[in-house]
Amino acid sequence: MTRAMTDSGHRPLLDFHLESIQFLDESGAWLANRPGFASDNWLLKAYRYMVLCRVFDHKAVALQRTGQLGTFPSALGQEAFGVAIGLALHKDDVFVPYYRDHGAHLLRSGANAMANLLLYWGGDESASSHGPPQDFPVCVPIATQVTHAAGAAAALKIKGREQLVMVTIGDGGTSKGDFFESLNVAGVWQLPLIILVNNNQYAISVPREKQCAAASLAQKAIGAGVHGVQVDGNDVLAITQAINEARVRANDHKGATLIEAITYRLGDHTTADDASRYRCQQEVKQAWLKEPIKRLQSLLLDLKIWDGEQEKALLESCAASVESQVQHYLQTPAASPQSMFDHLYADWPEAMNEQLDRLADKLERIDGGS
Ligand SMILES: Cc1ncc(C[n+]2csc(CCOP(=O)(O)OP(=O)(O)O)c2C)c(N)n1
Incomplete structure (x- = not known):
């Protein structure tokens, strides 16, 4: 028997590897060195906005339940995702949001951010875009926003601008052609683009494992020649670090980054959904143990930069600012x-x-x- 006949003909072709980023474990303890950007003030700001996001979210759901708001997509449990975006983006970046980015809007859209969000979800299209003028309106059609973001990034590149485009999308959205086509062009054209996936484990009733057979969504980047990374999406530091690294890559003309943030949708898909019909309470209970606010609060307490008094004052001030924005919304005449x-x-x-x-x-x- 010749050597050639025993050889199966298979050879190693390429090796890929993928990294994940996490700084804080579920109890708020450090798993890695504290990153340079995470000063005490930064941590406190992140915490305050994450709590505000939750209080706002709770109120928005209550408004819908009492007939005072249209369908609303809660971001319960995904506060770190939105707030990290709001903290990491620069004012002149271009943000192309999907519909679950309330935390980002709180930081990006000025004093009336909450009233504008309520106006939009109350049916007033004039409030669909309320951040910096270059930002895009909230996108409800799944994945179409990624094509727009790739187009905007291409335009900025052609014009020789240093600006960055950030687009968000859910896990389900990454199954769509629009997503793959945009990712492909982002690779070919080396676009200054960050595609940030909120993998909250469900696309309405479709769980992540029925959505995609791949071990991660981040690895979709590899097929497009784009850098991919997975982060713990309940760790506001990890998401921020990944965005910062993606910015450096874009500024160095190394192209786009796909970031998969692992989160969990603790609430219903929207107020028109009832998640108890397709997932068990035990699973949700387990997910509550990993939620982002508690773990950051534990860190602040450990660092001795937070206490019960401050917590009480924060909750009171969040409730007051949400209430005043709700009044602003309720007193605005309905759009025709x-x-x-x-x-x-x-x-x-x-x-x-x-x-x-x-x-x-x-x-x-x-x-x-x-
Ligand atoms: C083009 C299009 N098809 C279908 C829908 C209906 N739809 C609304 S949300 C949703 C699921 C999206 O899930 P995912 O991308 O995981 O984001 P999540 O809502 O979980 O944040 C679908 C199919 C839509 N809005 N647009």
Whole structure:
């Protein structure tokens, strides 16, 4: 028997490896050296905004339940994800958000961020984009925002600008063609783009393991020649570190980064959902043990930069600012149904007239019937 006949013909081709980032364990203890950006003030700011995000979220759900808000997608348990974005992005970066980024908006959209979020989820399209002018509106269609973000990053690159584009998407969204096409072009064109995945384990009722057979979502980057990394999404430090590293890579003209943040959606998908129909209480109970706010609070207490008095004062001030923003929202006159068309196009396409006419007919019938 010749040597060639025993050889199966298989040779190693390429080796890939993927890293994950985590600084804090579930109890808030250090797993790695404290990163340079995480001063006491930074940690306190992150904590305050994460708590504000939770108080706001709770109120928004209550408003929907009492008929004072439209459908609302809670970010319960994903506060570190949004707040890390808000803290890590620079003012002139371009943020292309999906619909579960309330924490980021709190930091990015100024004093009336909460009232604007409520207006938007109350049906007022004029509030769909309320951050810096270059930011994109909240995107509800799944994954289309990644194509827009890749386009914006390409435009910035062509113009020779140093700005960065950050787009967010859920785990389910990474199964869509729009996501893969954008990731591909981000690799080919070496775009200054961060794609940040909120892997909260569910796409409505579809669990992560039924969504994708790969061991991680971060490894989708490899197929596109893009840098990928997974982070503990309940660790605000880990997400921030990954964003900071992605910024350095983009500034060094090394292209895009795909970050998969492992979180857990502690609430329903939206107020139109009932998660108890497709997942067990035991699983949710386990997830509460890993939630991001408690672990950061434990760290602050350990560092002796936080105490019970400060906690009480924070909860009171969050409740007061949420309440005042709710009043602002409730006292703003409702937008007319027609106004939803006002914020879609720079130049009105004639073809849209038919939809405007149909809406006018419908409203006439409703008014006529009342
Ligand atoms: C193009 C498109 N298809 C379907 C939907 C309906 N839809 C709304 S949310 C959602 C699941 C998204 O899950 P995931 O991407 O994991 O994000 P999450 O909501 O969990 O944050 C779907 C299918 C939609 N909004 N847009």
